[in-house]
Amino acid sequence: MKTDIRNLDLNLLKALDALLDERSVTRAAERLALTQPAVSGMLTRLRECFDDPLFTRVQRGVVPTMRALELAQPVKAILAEVSELLQPKAFDAATAEMTIKIAATDYALRAVIVPFMAALRVQAPGIRVAVLPVNNEQLSAQFERGDIDIALITPDSAPPDLHARSLYDEEYVCLMREDHPLSAQKDLTLDSFCAQDHALVSYLGGNFKGVTDEALASIGRSRRVTLSVCSFLVLPEILRVSDLISVVPRRLTHDLPGLKVLPPPLAIQGFNKIVVWHERTHRDAGHRWLRELLFSTAV
DNA sequence: TTATATTACTCGTGGCCGCA
DNA sequence: TGCGGCCACGAGTAATATAA
Numbered sequence: 001m002k003t004d005i006r007n008l009d010l011n012l013l014k015a016l017d018a019l020l021d022e023r024s025v026t027r028a029a030e031r032l033a034l035t036q037p038a039v040s041g042m043l044t045r046l047r048e049c050f051d052d053p054l055f056t057r058v059q060r061g062v063v064p065t066m067r068a069l070e071l072a073q074p075v076k077a078i079l080a081e082v083s084e085l086l087q088p089k090a091f092d093a094a095t096a097e098m099t100i101k102i103a104a105t106d107y108a109l110r111a112v113i114v115p116f117m118a119a120l121r122v123q124a125p126g127i128r129v130a131v132l133p134v135n136n137e138q139l140s141a142q143f144e145r146g147d148i149d150i151a152l153i154t155p156d157s158a159p160p161d162l163h164a165r166s167l168y169d170e171e172y173v174c175l176m177r178e179d180h181p182l183s184a185q186k187d188l189t190l191d192s193f194c195a196q197d198h199a200l201v202s203y204l205g206g207n208f209k210g211v212t213d214e215a216l217a218s219i220g221r222s223r224r225v226t227l228s229v230c231s232f233l234v235l236p237e238i239l240r241v242s243d244l245i246s247v248v249p250r251r252l253t254h255d256l257p258g259l260k261v262l263p264p265p266l267a268i269q270g271f272n273k274i275v276v277w278h279e280r281t282h283r284d285a286g287h288r289w290l291r292e293l294l295f296s297t298a299v
Numbered sequence: 300t301t302a303t304a305t306t307a308c309t310c311g312t313g314g315c316c317g318c319a
Numbered sequence: 320t321g322c323g324g325c326c327a328c329g330a331g332t333a334a335t336a337t338a339a
Contacts, residue, residue, distance in 0.1 A: 011330095024302080024303095025302075025303060026301095026302065026303080034331080034332095035331075035333080036302080036303075037303090037305080037306095037333080038330075038331055038332075040303060040304055041304090041305095041330075042330090043303095044304085045330095057302080057303060057304090057338070057339065058302095058339070059301080059302085059338095059339045060301070060302070060339085061303085062302090062303080
């Protein structure tokens with residue numbers, strides 16, 4: 001039989017390597033944790049593969065042919081490369097160069113991505129981040145195609161086939177301009193809260209009701225929402241130049257000069273923010289490091 | 300005498316096929 | 320399309336034959 005890669009496997013190369021080192025079928029078998037006949041059989045298959053006797057029998061063992069000696073170094077090199085291939089690739093954040101794609105709402109952008117980026121720039125300056133809008137209906141497909149690597153969402157919109165971990169529990173607070181008439185109140189009353197004109201964020205746009213209205217309805221009260229915007233990011237500017245107040249997630253109220261935060265006068269159900277990712281990136285050292293950084297920077 | 304090669308057998312795996 | 324049964328094949332072992 002002529003040399004045919006289809007009949008050659010790594011175990012045969014390991015046997016050839018052991019035979020070249022030991023010059024004995026019996027000792028090669030001991031090294032490979034096999035029996036002598038097993039290695040003898042492997043030698044037979046090696047002889048067929050390379051169309052050469054490879055080893056000739058002598059009084060105490062076997063001696064390699066010229067062909068076998070030629071193979072010694074290439075075989076060792078191949079086995080070393082395979083061994084290296086099987087080692088998990090080390091990840092060095094300081095020198096890593098990669099792009100991570102994160103699906104996030106503008107809320108998550110400010111609450112999670114901003115502190116994440118501050119730490120990332122220091123620890124891994126070679127890593128680029130692309131933030132994409134969240135598309136709940138397409139999330140699984142986007143992960144499968146590799147369009148996104150991580151998504152920052154709420155548990156109710158998480159597909160069951162993804163890995164998920166809770167990031168934090170968010171609560172709502174009331175936000176208004178610093179010199180707003182209501183800001184003088186130590187505790188915002190329900191009556192003054194309901195009497196005020198409100199602004200809210202409707203992620204899909206155009207909606208004038210949210211979790212605050214549901215909480216009010218449950219106690220038989222209501223409010224007037226006069227502005228609905230589709231982004232959290234413009235809300236502070238609007239509140240600074242108007243008498244509108246707004247109920248917003250607490251993490252959006254950090255570092256907002258000219259605005260005041262008060263606890264809402266009723267219980268409003270908060271929400272849980274989670275991170276989801278696909279099996280495709282689950283074990284990758286770089287992605288694992290990035291996820292841990294995300295968890296450590298989200299407070 | 301000692302080490303290698305061969306033989307007979309066992310066991311695990313993968314391909315094929317029929318069935319629900 | 321998935322599952323289970325059947326079969327063939329390869330690789331292993333123990334026992335034994337053979338060669339240096």
